[in-house]
Amino acid sequence: MTDSKNRARWIALTSRLATVVSMAAILPAAIVAQSTPNAPKPLTDSYVIRNATVVPVVGPRIEKGTVVIVGGKITAVGATVATPAGATVIDGTGLFVYPGFIDSGTKLGLSEIESVPGGEDKVEVGQFNPHDVALTAVNSHSELIPVARYNGITSVITAPEGGLISGTASLMDLTGWTGDQMSIKTRAALVVNYPRVAGGRRGGGGGRGGPAAEDGDAVNQGVTQLRDYFTNAKSYADIKAKLAAGGAGKQKIDQAMEAMIPFVRGELPVIFDAESAAQIRGALAFGDEFKLKIVIRGAAEAWQLADTLAARKVPVIVGPTYAEPAASAAYDEIYANPGVLARAGVQIAFQTTGASNVRDLPFEVGITEAFGLDADKALEAITINPARIWGVGDKYGSIEVGKVANVFVSTGDPLDPRSHVKYLFIRGELIPLVDRHTKLYEEFKARPKPTPAVKKP
Amino acid sequence: MKYLTRTSLSTIGALAFAGAFTTSSALAQGAASAAPATDGFGGAGALNMPIPPAAKLVAITHATILTASHGTILDGTIIIRDGKIAQVGAKLAAPAGAQVIDATGKFVTPGIIDAHSHSSLQGINESSSSITSQVNIGDAFRQDGLTLYRQLAGGVTAANVLHGSANTIGGQNLTVKMRFGLPVDSMKFDKAPPGIKFALGENVRQTNGAQPGRTPRYPRTRMGVEELLRDAFTRAQEYQAEWKEYDKAKAALKKGQAEPIPPRRDIQLDPLVEILEGKRLVHGHSYRSDEILMLLKVAKDYGFRVASLQHVLEGYKVADEIAAANTGASTFADEWAYKLEAWDAIAFNASLMAERGVKVSINSDSDERARRLYQDAAKAMHYGNTSEEEALKMITLNAAWQLGVDKYTGSIDVGKDADIAIFTAHPFSPAARVDMTLIDGRVFFDRKTSPSLEALLQATKKTRAMGNGGSN
Incomplete structure (x- = not known):
């Protein structure tokens, strides 16, 4: 066209x-x-x-x-x-x-009508785009934003997808004349697709999950590429610190490396999109290797590692729950996973992953209650937990004096569609x-x- | 090759063209893919589930019964004899010898009916031509699609299995009861009238995911779609007239006269003649109000009724016209914005159409949504304040009506098949999970014996306790 x-x-x-x-x-x-x-x-x-x-x-x-x-x-x-x-x-x-509810993974503002390419700003070319910041491309006047608000969603993480490092996710309130006005944290987290293991798992609700890997070699290759990139970034950050401290020498400015600094220093979280237990284990090890502040996202099989994730205090973003489990999984794996994690003491939050139906967030959470997620924990997972995970727990996520007034009034339980x-x-x-x-x-x-x-x- | 009707044909072509559309969204394709059954706990567990035979006499007692036809019964009993609902009422005693299902604290609804499914299929579209009335989706239906079990676990008891939306006049449908675990012959909903998929709009025009290097296929516009329909039904009328003439000549045949020669059989036109004769139900995939009105007009001109408009996302704009045509509307709860023709789709569609007198159902069109249609129905209460019973009808009785099976299923009424879902709580609440699903009084899903994550965790705990090591 x-x-x-x-x-x-x-x-x-x-x-x-x-x-x-x-x-x-x-x-x-x-x-x-x-x-x-x-x-x-x-x-x-x-x-x-x-x-x-x-x-x-x-x-x-x-x-x-x-x-x-x-x-x-x-x-x-x-x-x-x-x-x-x-x-x-x-x-x-x-x-x-x-x-107000917080959705920890959307494409809001980056996507309008999926089949009309002109409105799609989700995927950049190339494997490594840490310096692509979501908010840059957020259309503050997207028709989808008021639709998302309708069910009490007031803030979202919005992020690009694709490649090994998709870009930098932004945390934003769903109001404002410009992107800057909407921003809570323009640079909220780095988005990394942990390579998929041999045989592959489901690609999540919308084909997420990074480049398809046909075999173990491809996974190793992907992880090696990531390791190489993070090693470079760490080195760049170290040299920069030494130069700032008066060390002799120089280093050319590299935009992508600059963007990586807060993440390799462990100052800001790195999201690893990982669905299978093997991917999650890999992401944990990768986080250890580079001393990253990691967040696991997607996490369909996180229930297998619930105790480990709880002990290590690694937050987990689950969802979408409007998704099908892998063929080899229990029929209710997706619905039951959040409850298992919460009971083990894992700090969980939810994502819907899309743009047009962010408004489904409360219902995607609600459906997991019947499969074992405690009602209070369900609420925490879309309020105070994500506020804390994204580093704004002092300003968002609860009704307390001094907090930003993101608040809604409902006729009943907002996770119940009858409200x-x-x-x-x-x-x-x-x-x-x-x-x-x-x-x-x-x-x-x-x-x-x-x-x-x-x-x- | 099951379910061959006189107009059925092998679908080798359909298989070859399966997945010919490659767009980013399953919705844009108008098709979903069937989950292959593999080994592992869920797959093998579900596939090996024993299906206990139906008891001759079953009583579901102390339930809150949402009948979908005559309100809610508190402390209700349903008595099932030979797979049929024999009695329904408050505080009825279970008859002697009945298998009793104690549903204290639970909510019982009619089995959920999905009026738009592409589940457990080997091929979705035969997209070589825009008229494929000769193909039958039954030829591509698998009995072992794991999704069927997972949908039972969401309370689904029947579905309208359709081709994708590649063609203006698509293939013949298959109405199934979800008797997962039984041979494929046992899945057909025998009493269901035959149907056919029609489609309009972007998918038929091959707007999205056009194949580079492939010659554009007629029609490419909504105008062409109408012309194609009128041409096909004109040919069908002529063909019908030839047969009538032949039948007449045969009836008037006198001794010694030469036998009249029958017209050449046309398996593409046979189903269209059935439509003209009111014997085959048309399920018309549509989005925009203009194309909805076009199909209704064509149907009126050729003297047939459209049984259901599928998706019908702009149905709310022309709800009066749909109601006047006595046509049903089967829509999504809240899907929108995935295509240009879904840009005016609103979550209030179901409510507004129902308010204007249309019989509305909410369908899945997806293996995923089919697992939670009860929550999608609740959204009709959320968007537009549809009443509780009307919302329940949208996934039961109204869907049954659209498929022509409301005499047999879709509500909890005496004489109907005992197709029933038992929920842990009100089906529209976050606490709702399906505990049991019955078809013809036979239990096809039971949470207690199902391969659930909880069961897997318990099993893992046991092996650990025995010192066999854990899975972590």
Whole structure:
């Protein structure tokens, strides 16, 4: 398809959208949509949610509790707290307040319509792209972002895929006029595809899992390439440190090597996408060899290593649970894996891996409860755990005084599809729950019956 | 070669063309792949599962029964005699001699029916031509696809196995009961009327994953798709008329007259004549509202009914027209944005169509989604506030209606086949897991004896305790 055709298609889509957005103004919603759905302007900066069941995640539930939000932060939480004058009050009677959910692996902002190549910015050419930073390519105005928010997701890891080192993942809030405004941590983690073992395992929910390896040699080759690259990077970082300390000599600046520095120094986490037990063992050994701060992701067979992962305090990002286990695995391996890990004491979080259905995160987690994941642990896995894993546990992931006000109000257990999110705050801004789906729904719900009336046959 | 009908044909061609579309997404292909059964705990475990024979008399007692047709029964009993539901009600005593399944604290639903499946197939598409009504998916169906067991473990008892969406007029369907573990002959849903897959839009036009170097195939536009349909049904009408004429001449044959010669048999047109005669159900893959209306118009012009529109992602835009055509709609819970024609797909589709009077089902089109259709049905309550019973109908009774088998299955009613799923909790809640799945009163999945991860962990613990070493 030519660029001009693509452009024409996009112009057509956006002009259509403009008419739909104008319809949103007549919605019976509490909050009126602003000109761009991803970055609404706050009406006020002070809110009080009162008389609700507050689920802080850290600490016990508070019945008939109040949460106060001022200037983007949570300023008070409790059964009896002082409320600021002039604040917008939300009656939370019969409702529940939760911290915003965090998805630890998406392509949000990097992908729009999968089959239309122009909108796809997920995969760079080549095996080693540590200096490719996801946020650079995040389309802050993606139609998919408001859709993700609809079920209480307020922050995500978004990352490129492919190659051995896919790039640098970014942690971002799902609001902002620009990428920088959305950013929580532009450089949150390095993404490494641990080479697949002989015979291969499932490629995860969407063909993830790195370059296909046909045999053990290919795995060795992949690991050797990674070892070579990390050795180089470590050496580059060491020389740089010595030069900074006044050592004699010089070193040419290399963008890719520069990007590797915080990771080889163990300052920032390195995600290893690894599904099988063999891959996970390999990634653990690789992490030891280079003294990396590692996170295992995908991890379908992590249950086999639950005790080891717990003892070594290696976080595990599971998911997608909307995936099939390998043919040789137990039928419920994918659903039961998170529970086994959590019971062993592993710090777990979840990923959905895609872009269009990040909104499924609570349901992907919910399905694992029936297979052994404790309900409280399930909540932690999409709130405080990922906040801590991505190094922002002091600012995100729970309802506590001083934290960023990423909070939503639900009619019930948000992991139960029968519940509904009623209000959603990101950084203390009340964000309208309006997206492409709700707009088309309202538009066509109002479609008059065709005239003349078509009779039933 | 099972399930040969008079219009069936070997599908060697289909096998040769299987996987001819290579795009990044299974959805874009309109096809899923069957998981091969291999050794190991899950594979071998499931494949070697004994299927205990059905008891003559079964009673499921103390259950919360979600009937899908007449509300919820608390402390309910279902009495099954010879594989059929003989009695349903609150607090009925189990008859003497019955095999009793105590479902205290559990939720019982009709077996889940998946109105769109490509499971356990050796080939999905015969994509050499855009009209392939002569091929039958039954020829490519395997009895040993492990996915069938995994779907039973998700409460699925019946499925509409279809070709992919490569062709405007695709192949003949196969409606199955998921009697995994029995020979392939036993899987066919005998009483199901025959059906056929039609397809419209991007897949038929070969928009995505076009094969470089291959001559473009007609049709390449939605206009061509309509023309192709009209041409095929015009030919079918002429063919039908030839046979009518022949039948008439034969009936009027007098002694001494020469036998009339029958018209040449056309196995491509035979199924189309069955459609015209209302004997074969059309399941039409469609996305956009324009193409939905086109198919309904063509059907109206040629005097047949479309039984179901499949995917029908923009069905909410033309729900009144679909309802007026007495056509069902079988859609995804929330898939969207994977193709341009799925850009206006909304998660409220099922709810909005149901609100406008369409009989809606939620299908899987995937071995993965088929394992958790109960959660996908709950999403109709989430997006658009469909009622609980209506949401349950979307994976049971409405799907049965679309496949023409609602007389036999799809709800918990006296006289119907005892196709039943027993859940640990309300099927729409996160605590819900399938404990048992029955087809015709026979237990085909039982969590207690299943090769689950929990069972594997327990087994591993035992071997360790005996000093045989662990797996770590």
